[in-house]
Amino acid sequence: MHSTLVIRKERDDDISAVGAVVRAAFGRPEEPALVDALRRADAITVSAVADVGSRIVGHVALTPVTIDDEHLALALAPVAVEPDWQRQGIGDALIRYALDECRRLGHGIVIVLGEPNYYHRFGFTPASDFGIECPFPVPSEAFMVLELSPGAAAGRRGTVRYRPEFELI
Numbered sequence: 001m002h003s004t005l006v007i008r009k010e011r012d013d014d015i016s017a018v019g020a021v022v023r024a025a026f027g028r029p030e031e032p033a034l035v036d037a038l039r040r041a042d043a044i045t046v047s048a049v050a051d052v053g054s055r056i057v058g059h060v061a062l063t064p065v066t067i068d069d070e071h072l073a074l075a076l077a078p079v080a081v082e083p084d085w086q087r088q089g090i091g092d093a094l095i096r097y098a099l100d101e102c103r104r105l106g107h108g109i110v111i112v113l114g115e116p117n118y119y120h121r122f123g124f125t126p127a128s129d130f131g132i133e134c135p136f137p138v139p140s141e142a143f144m145v146l147e148l149s150p151g152a153a154a155g156r157r158g159t160v161r162y163r164p165e166f167e168l169i
Contacts, residue, residue, distance in 0.1 A: 007048055007094055021081070031080070047061045067132055099122060112146070
């Protein structure tokens with residue numbers, strides 16, 4: 001990891017740099033459009049950036065979702081690191097910071113759709129173990145849940161409902 005890396009909350013003056021990072025990381029316009037739409041809807045619970053020497057090289061966002069329209073949770077999406085800065089621990093640092101912030105704010109459950117081998121290191125396990133389902137077809141091992149406090153997902157069975165802004169991707 002780069003020695004001058006700072007993970008911090010997103011500020012208003014970071015918005016254009018965040019868009020550029022997300023676009024570079026995903027290589028298409030849908031993900032930065034999603035972040036912008038979520039921001040306009042005031043629907044981002046946690047937004048953090050990776051700052052290296054006053055340059056934004058990474059971003060993470062968590063947004064509210066519901067499980068069966070009843071139980072609140074957060075979705076970890078998207079996580080983006082500029083391609084030249086990937087595989088240096090920046091994504092890990094962003095995710096750990098964001099999850100710590102979620103705990104500090106009192107949230108209990110985080111949902112992610114991603115690479116199981118990567119997200120297991122943070123404690124994510126298959127959502128199907130809790131009876132929590134993705135609203136669209138994905139490999140079951142790629143749709144995961146993290147209980148930020150023990151037992152937080154107990155009895156939270158059902159289908160995750162993402163915000164309408166996610167229809168952009």
